[in-house]
Amino acid sequence: MGDYGFRISEDGYDVKTCSDLNCVVTSKYPLLKGGIQGTGNISATAPAVGEPATGTLTIDHNLGYIPIVRIFTISEGVYYEIPETVWGGDFYFEIYYEHTTNNQIVITASSTNYIDIAFINVDLIYYISFEQVNI
Amino acid sequence: MGDYGAAVSQRGYDVKSCADRFLIYSSAFQTLKVLMKIKVTGTLPLTITHNLGYYCPFEVIAHNAPNYASQNWKRIPFSDGAFYNSVNARCYTDRIEIVNGEYEPEPSNSYTVIIYLDNFSDVTERTINTGSSVGSYSGDYGFRISQNGYDVKSCTDEQCIFTSKQGFGEIIHKKGTNTERAGQCQITHNQGFPLKFLAFQKNIYESFITPMVRRGRTTLTLDGAYIDSSYLYMGVDLGDGNYSNDYDFYYIIFKNKLN
Numbered sequence: 460m461g462d463y464g465f466r467i468s469e470d471g472y473d474v475k476t477c478s479d480l481n482c483v484v485t486s487k488y489p490l491l492k493g494g495i496q497g498t499g500n501i502s503a504t505a506p507a508v509g510e511p512a513t514g515t516l517t518i519d520h521n522l523g524y525i526p527i528v529r530i531f532t533i534s535e536g537v538y539y540e541i542p543e544t545v546w547g548g549d550f551y552f553e554i555y556y557e558h559t560t561n562n563q564i565v566i567t568a569s570s571t572n573y574i575d576i577a578f579i580n581v582d583l584i585y586y587i588s589f590e591q592v593n594i
Numbered sequence: 595m596g597d598y599g600a601a602v603s604q605r606g607y608d609v610k611s612c613a614d615r616f617l618i619y620s621s622a623f624q625t626l627k628v629l630m631k632i633k634v635t636g637t638l639p640l641t642i643t644h645n646l647g648y649y650c651p652f653e654v655i656a657h658n659a660p661n662y663a664s665q666n667w668k669r670i671p672f673s674d675g676a677f678y679n680s681v682n683a684r685c686y687t688d689r690i691e692i693v694n695g696e697y698e699p700e701p702s703n704s705y706t707v708i709i710y711l712d713n714f715s716d717v718t719e720r721t722i723n724t725g726s727s728v729g730s731y732s733g734d735y736g737f738r739i740s741q742n743g744y745d746v747k748s749c750t751d752e753q754c755i756f757t758s759k760q761g762f763g764e765i766i767h768k769k770g771t772n773t774e775r776a777g778q779c780q781i782t783h784n785q786g787f788p789l790k791f792l793a794f795q796k797n798i799y800e801s802f803i804t805p806m807v808r809r810g811r812t813t814l815t816l817d818g819a820y821i822d823s824s825y826l827y828m829g830v831d832l833g834d835g836n837y838s839n840d841y842d843f844y845y846i847i848f849k850n851k852l853n
Contacts, residue, residue, distance in 0.1 A: 465739055467600065467621045479627070479711060484619070486739050488627040488711055489755040493618070493762035493850075524752070525667045527653065527708070529790070531852055538788045538852050539820045542671070543808040559667040584852050586762070586790065591752045592655045592667065592706045594633050 491527075492589040495520055498582065501568040505577040512577040513569040520587050521562045527588040528559050530566060532581050541566065541583075550574050555581070561593075602737055602758045613723050615849045618763040619756060622722055623849070625764050626651060629711040633657075635704040638681065638694040645688050648713045649803050649844060651792055652690055654683040657704035670705075671807055683707075684802035685794070691802070712769075714844040719768040719784060762850060769846040777837035778829030783821075783847050790850035791826055793819035796842045803844055819845070821852070 466485040468474035479485050503514035520526060530541040532555055545553040550573040557566045564587070570579040599621040603609035607616040619625065629650070634640045644650065654670050670692070671682045680695040692705055738757040740746035751757045767789060772779040775798065783789055794803040806828060808818035817831035826847055829837040 469624070470622075480713065482627075483621050483624050484756065485627065486742075486755050488629060489741060490619070491626040491628060491710070491764040492751065492754070492757065493764050494751075496762050496850075525655075527655070528669075531790070533853070536788075536822050537820050538822070539808050539818065540791075542669070543818075545808065557668055586850065588764070589752050589757075590628070590631070590708065592708075593657070594631060594706060 489590075493586065494522075494526065494589040495587040496585065498584050499566070500580070500582050501566065502580040503568070503570075503578065505570070505572070508576055509571065509573050510577070511569045511571045512579045513567065514579060515568075516566045516583065518564040518566070518585060518587075519562060520564060522587075522589070523561055524591045525559050525561060525593040527590045527592060528557060528564055528585065529588075530555075530557055530564075530583055530585045532568075532583055534581065538584075551577075553579070559592075604762065611723060614721060614765065614767075615763075615851050617765060617849070618758055620722075620763075620765060622720070624712065624717060624766040624769075626766070626846075627711040629709045631706065631708050633704060633706050634692070638692055638703075640692045640705065642690040642692075642707050642709070643688060644690065644709050646711075646713075648687055649685055649794070649796070650713055651710040651794070651844075651846060652683065652685050653708045654690070654692055655706045655708075656681065657706070669805075671805065682804055684804055686802045712766075712846075714769060714771045714846075716770040717766060717768055719782075719847075721785075765849040767847045767849045770844075772828065772843040772845070775839045775842065777839055778827055779843055780825040780827055781845060781847070782825055785823075785851075787823050788821045788852040789826075790848040790852060791819065791821055792846040792848075793826070793828055794844040795828070795830060796844065798840050798842060806843075819843075821847075 464486040466482045468477045469481050472481040499516045501514040501516045503512040505512035531538045541555045543555040553570045555568050568579050570577040601620040602618045603612050604616045671680050684691045739755045740749045744753040793806040795806050796803045806819040819828045828843040830841050
């Protein structure tokens with residue numbers, strides 16, 4: 460194919476001669492495309508001291524392929540990205556992780572406490588990009 | 595320079611007056627550009643050459659996770675309570691390496707590596723609109739550019755370089771590198787609400803960056819990268835209540851509101 464395309468340069472750069480790095484968009488490279496976003500919650504209580512409190516949240520995206528997924532947990536006004544692991548001294552432990560299928564995302568949160576009944580109650584926000592991963 | 599440019603808003607928002615975070619695209623802001631998306635298979639370590647000459651944002655997604663049941667198709671590093679020991683990825687100025695953890699080596703596996711063209715040169719924050727307005731138009735509309743070889747009228751959204759159909763933008767609010775090496779750093783974003791971010795750390799004695807993940811102690815410091823309504827915080831917990839001074843931090847803060 461011949462020369463073709465579409466590009467917009469950053470302020471101060473000549474769109475005809477600047478590098479791709481100085482473009483805010485160029486049809487030579489796909490932009491990361493946002494797709495679906497939403498919120499959710501996982502809550503669970505452990506059956507006994509030393510046992511994990513584990514909960515899952517399943518999100519249907521129904522894209523038919525594996526997309527890029529980014530998930531953040533919310534705790535006291537602070538936002539962390541999953542995956543996360545948190546220790547509290549030698550008696551407390553939390554993990555957060557996700558896995559993705561062609562139509563769903565499954566987020567797992569688990570907390571274990573060795574001196575008390577563990578519980579978990581976490582709010583989440585997720586972003587699913589249209590970018591396909593299973594190539 | 596005078597007023598100029600192109601912008602596309604989310605469906606239902608007035609492109610001329612909506613808050614920046616409701617834009618899908620704006621030429622006033624940068625957006626991550628996908629340099630390459632590649633599948634690699636084999637026994638670790640695996641190397642993917644990019645030859646950009648600088649550190650770039652990247653993501654690595656494992657197709658399978660044999661050591662971690664039911665965790666297929668997930669970003670690395672894995673969360674297993676021992677990040678130091680799990681599969682991780684390193685970005686050098688010329689390549690990405692996917693490397694084994696020390697204690698739990700992965701058998702042969704496949705990974706999708708996404709490398710962005712962008713670098714971590716400073717982009718200062720800029721706000722054009724803070725208000726929001728919701729329109730009522732819901733008919734057919736839009737703007738799309740297909741990838742080379744795809745018919746823009748019939749290809750899927752995933753085969754587009756850009757489509758206004760996407761639900762949210764990946765617009766960059768601010769990016770840069772922090773080399774103060776003074777423990778935990780705080781990057782102001784001045785938006786008044788938490789924003790989506792990407793963060794990488796670089797040990798000053800190494801020549802690669804790795805994704806920042808939280809694996810800290812709740813009773814001591816808040817480890818890794820996290821954000822609130824005022825700052826993006828980045829720090830590497832030493833495990834004794836202090837942060838290491840041996841790290842530089844590479845970050846991208848997006849316009850997306852987290853709460």
